[in-house]
Amino acid sequence: MTNINLDNFSQAAQSGSQYVLAPLPYSDTALQPVISSNTLSFHYGKHHKTYVDNLNNLLANSDLAGQSLEQIIKATAGQTEKAAIFNNAAQVWNHMFYWHSLKPNGGGEPSSTLKQKIEASFGSLEVCKKEFAQAALTQFGSGWAWLVQDGDKIALVKTGNAETPLTKNVRPLLTIDVWEHAYYLDYQNRRADYANAILEKLINWDFAAANLG
Numbered sequence: 001m002t003n004i005n006l007d008n009f010s011q012a013a014q015s016g017s018q019y020v021l022a023p024l025p026y027s028d029t030a031l032q033p034v035i036s037s038n039t040l041s042f043h044y045g046k047h048h049k050t051y052v053d054n055l056n057n058l059l060a061n062s063d064l065a066g067q068s069l070e071q072i073i074k075a076t077a078g079q080t081e082k083a084a085i086f087n088n089a090a091q092v093w094n095h096m097f098y099w100h101s102l103k104p105n106g107g108g109e110p111s112s113t114l115k116q117k118i119e120a121s122f123g124s125l126e127v128c129k130k131e132f133a134q135a136a137l138t139q140f141g142s143g144w145a146w147l148v149q150d151g152d153k154i155a156l157v158k159t160g161n162a163e164t165p166l167t168k169n170v171r172p173l174l175t176i177d178v179w180e181h182a183y184y185l186d187y188q189n190r191r192a193d194y195a196n197a198i199l200e201k202l203i204n205w206d207f208a209a210a211n212l213g
Helices: 009-013 037-059 069-076 080-100 112-122 125-138 191-201 205-211
Strands: 143-150 153-160 171-177
Touching: 009 069, 009 080, 037 080, 069 080, 080 171, 112 125, 112 153, 112 205, 125 143, 125 153, 125 191, 171 191, 171 205
Parallel strands: none
Antiparallel strands: 143 153, 143 171
């Protein structure tokens, strides 16, 4: 997984001019007990797939068809008349990024280079994780909490609904999905427990390190 990064990971979502449901980087039981196979089945097999299907329908006979997800997201961001295309393309991309932000037996500590950058920005890895969990908890309504690289700094940002750091001139490293469908079957309203469990047991620091610019 360490060779998958921002430069190539979304290629798996394309097949010619069509967009496809890219395979998960692990089995549907691999994230248990933090994320159940039941949640993964609905989240990946229903929600993520619906965004892919919607995007294909919206882009039929469009000059955007066949472009990368990143190109579509940047071309449609902030354009009211193309909001549906943006929302579905961004959600396909966001979900793919989320799946790779997790790994079985994750957590622990990042590589030395990333850890040093985190410590320079936050003071310690523990403070970074605490603030990451807080960002996930305090994102109002549906959305995402992101660890990003902003120049020489490592920072946290929150985005609502389908918004993504790709449009904000920062480089995403990791994300936690805080749409209710990501955790409600397993955690009900305990979003904080979900976020903390991901950070302790599933977060993929190797993916974050590979995404450093």
